[in-house]
Amino acid sequence: MRGRPAGRIADEIVGRPGRIALAFLVVTVLLAPGVALMETEPGTEPFTEAVPEADALEQVTLRFEPTFGPDEPxxxxxxxxxxxxxxxxxxxxxxxxxxxxxxxxxxxxxxxxxxxxxxxxxxxxxxxxxxxxxxxxxxxxxxxxxxxxxxxxxxxxxxxxxxxxxxxxxxxxxxxxxxxxxxxxxxxxxxxxxxxxxxxxxxxxxxxxxxxGSGIVEAEFRAIIFDSLAIVIPVAAVVILGLLLAAYRDPFDLALGLTAIVMTVVWTFGVAGYVGLPFNQMLIAVPILLLAIGIDFGIHMIDRYREKRIEGRSIAESMRTTAANLLVAYGLIAGTTVIGFGANVTSELQPIREFGVVTAIGMIFTLLIFGIYLPAAKVWLDRRREALALPEFDSSPIAGGESTLGRWLEAAAIPARTAPVAFLLAALLLTGAAAGYGAGVDTTFDVDDFLPAEEQPEYVHYFPGPMQPSEYTITRSINVIEDEFVAGEEDTITIHLRTDMTDDDALRRLVRVEENPPDSFVEVDGSAQSQSILVPIALAAEENPRIAVLVSRNDRTGDGIPDRNLDAVYDEVFDSEYGDLAREYLTEDRDETRIIISVRSEATTEEVTEDARAFVNRYRGEAVATGQIIINQSVAEEIFDTAVESFFGAIIVDGIFLILLYWILTRRASLGLLALLPIAVTVALLTATMRVLGIPFNALSTTILAISIGLGVDYTVHFTHRYHIESQSTDDPIEAIETTLRGTGGALTGTMLTTTLGLGSLVLAITPILGQFGLLTGLSIIYSYLTAHLLLPSLVVVLERIRG
Known part of the structure; x- marks a missing residue:
C-alpha cells in the first residue's frame, strides 16, 4: 500500500537524509524557547468559567458584597x-x-x-x-x-x-x-x-x-503540578529507557528514538507557549501520551526497517520501502488520533478544550518527526556506521525468526483458524454485558480530586531530594474548616431572586415558598432552614425598640414578618448596626435578594442540584439556584456530556475517515470498518472496569474515551495495514495473519509494554486524579493490544469468507 505522496516523501528521505535531519533540529532549536513561555494555570477555576451557575454566583458575590469585599483579599x-x-x-x-x-x-x-x-x-x-x-x-x-x-x-x-x-x-x-x-x-x-x-x-x-488563603491555594496548586512532574517524568524515563533499550538493543537506535521523543515534546509545548496556551493539570498527561504514540512509531519504523535489511536489501531500498508503507499507516493513525483528541474541543470546559488542541498539535508533530525525521536520521546514521566501520549490535526484529515471542503471537490466530464465528459471537456477548454494566459509571467534579492526600504516601520518602514533593497545607486546612466550623458553602445553596421586594407580600412569599421543602434540604418545623433578609430584620428588631415597633406596626398578621411599608422597614434596618448584614441579602434598589438554604450533608450533589433547580420555580420573579454544590454538579454534567459527545463524534468521524482512506488507498473500505470494531470492545471493557474500581468520569478521566480511540486506532491500523500488504503475496489469509502477528505484533508488543509501564508511572503522582488517569490509560493500552490481536484475526477471516 505505497501511495504516491508517501513514495515521493520516502525518496526524499533516502535521497537527502542529512539535510532533512538538520532542518528538523533547527526547527527544534527555534521552538524550544516557547516551552519557557508557557504559564501555569493551576486550580479548578478554569473548569467552572463556562458554567452558568458559576456566573450566577459571581453576580451574587458582586451584588451582595460580603464583609470582606472582593478587592480586599x-x-x-x-x-x-x-x-x-x-x-x-x-x-x-x-x-x-x-x-x-x-x-x-x-x-x-x-x-x-x-x-x-x-x-x-x-x-x-x-x-x-x-x-x-x-x-x-x-x-x-x-x-x-x-x-x-x-x-x-x-x-x-x-x-x-x-x-x-x-x-x-x-x-x-x-x-x-x-x-x-x-x-x-x-x-x-x-x-x-x-x-x-x-x-x-x-x-x-x-x-x-x-x-x-487564595494565594496559598494557588501556590500549592502550582507546586502540585511541578512536584507531580518531578516524580512521574524521572520514573517514566527510567522505565521507558530500560524497555526501549531491550526493544532496540542498539544504543545508536536508542539515541535516535529518544531524540525524536524529546523533539516531539519540545515542538508541542513550544508552539503552545508561543500561542499563549497555559499549562494546567490536564496537560501533565500530554507528554506521557506523546511518549506512548512516539514510542510506537519509533519501534515500528526501526523494526520494519530491520526486517528489510535482514532480507539482504540495501539501506536506501530498505528505508524507502519501510517509510513509504509506514507513512501511510502513520497518516491513518495520526489523522484518526487527531480526530479523537480534537473531539474534546467541542467541550464547554476550557481545560478540556485546551487538552484537545495541544494533543492534536502533538500528534501532527509526532507524525512529522517519526515519519520523516527518524527514518532520515536512521539512513544518515547507518551510512556513517558503514563508512566508519562502527561496531554492529543486535539488529534483528523483536519477534523475528523462531523466537518464543513470535510463536506466542502466532497463537492469537488459533481462534481465527478454528472457529472464528463462534469466537466473535462470544466476544459480542461479552462486549454487550460490559457496555451495559459500564453505562452506570459515575461522573464527579470535586476540588479534592486535584489535591494531594493530607498525609503523603510512604513511597515518596524513598525518592532522592530533587524528587521529594513540597509540604502541603491546603488539604489539611480544607479538612479542618469543613470538619470544625459551621456549615459553609459545601452545605448550602444560594438562590438569587430578582423581584420587587417592596411589594407588601414580598417577605411573606419568601416564607411560604420554603414550606414543604425537598428531601435534600434541611427542614425545621416543616420549612427549609434558610438565611435571608428576614435575619437582619429580626436581629435589628430585637436590639432596637424603635425598629421593633416599626416592624410590629406593619405586621398585620402578628407573625413577626412585616407585610406593608417594607421600604421604610428596609431603610431603618440598613441604617442600623445590622446594615452591613442586610446588604448581604438585599440590594439598595430592593430589586434583588439572596436566600441561602441549608442542605443535608449526606445528600448527593446530584440530588441537591435536581431539587434546587425544581425549587426555584416556586418563586415569583427570576430565580436562579447556584452555589458550589450546584456548580460542581453542573461541571460534572458537562464532563459527562463531553465524554459521550467526544466519543461518538470521534468514532463516527474516524469511521468515515478510515473507510474513505482505505477505499482510496486499497479499494477495501471494509478494512477501515474492521479497524474500529476492536476499539468499541476496548471502550466497553474500560468503562466496566471503571465502575468495578469505583473510578468516575472526572475532569481528566473524561478524556479517556477519546484517548482510547486514539491509542486503539494505533494498534488496529498497524494490524490491518500490515495484513493488507502481506495478503498481496498469498491467497491464504491465515498465513498473512500469522506473518502480521509475528512482524507488526512484535513491534506492538514492545510498544504496549513500554507505554503501559511508562504511563503506569502516573499512579505515583501525588494527586488522585493523575493516578487514576495513569491506571486507566495503561488499561486502555492493554485492552487495545489484546482486542487488536485477538479479534482482528477472526474478523479478517470472516471478512475474507464473505468476500468469497
Missing part, C-alpha cells in the same frame, strides 16, 4: 488544637500573631478579626491596640475571661470564627480562625508572595497554626 490563620482554642494561652497566641502581622508593613494588614479581639473588647472596651488587648486577656481572672466569652457568644461574627463545637457555658472550642484583610488587589500576583510571608510570620509564633 483575606488570609485565614487556623488555630486547630486538641486543647481549648479559647483558653487564655490560645487567645494570647492569636493576638501575638496579629501583632506580628501588623508590625510587618509589607503585609499591608488593614483589618483583623479574631475571637481573641472580640473577647478582649468585652473585657476592656477601651483597649485599642493589639498589645492592650493582649494585656486585657492575660490580666483577666478566669471567671472574667469566661464571662467575656459568654458575652461574645451573642456576636454572630464571633460564632462564625470559632468551631461548631463551641460551648458558651464551658468557654471552649476546638478550633478558631483569625482573619486578616490586606490592602492589595485580590487578583494581584503579589498575593502569593504576601501569604508566603504571612506563613513565615505565623510559624515564627507557633508552627501548629495553619495559614489559608
Amino acid at each position: 483575606t488570609t485565614q490563620i487556623i488555630q486547630y488544637e486538641e486543647r481549648n482554642a479559647l483558653s487564655r494561652e490560645a487567645l494570647s497566641t492569636q493576638l501575638r500573631v496579629v501583632e506580628q502581622l501588623r508590625d510587618r508593613e509589607e503585609l499591608r494588614v488593614i483589618e483583623t478579626t479574631s475571637p481573641a479581639g472580640i473577647v478582649a473588647a468585652e473585657l476592656d472596651p477601651t483597649a485599642d491596640t493589639t498589645k492592650q488587648k493582649r494585656e486585657a486577656i492575660e490580666g483577666a481572672t478566669q471567671s472574667d475571661l469566661e464571662g467575656a466569652i459568654r458575652a461574645a457568644s451573642d456576636d454572630p461574627v464571633f460564632t462564625s470564627i470559632v468551631s461548631e463545637d463551641f460551648s458558651p457555658e464551658a468557654g471552649e472550642a476546638s478550633a478558631a480562625i483569625v482573619v486578616t484583610t490586606h490592602a492589595i488587589p485580590a487578583g494581584d500576583e503579589v498575593l502569593i508572595d504576601l501569604q508566603h510571608d504571612v506563613t513565615e510570620t505565623v510559624e515564627g509564633v507557633d508552627r501548629r497554626l495553619l495559614v489559608f
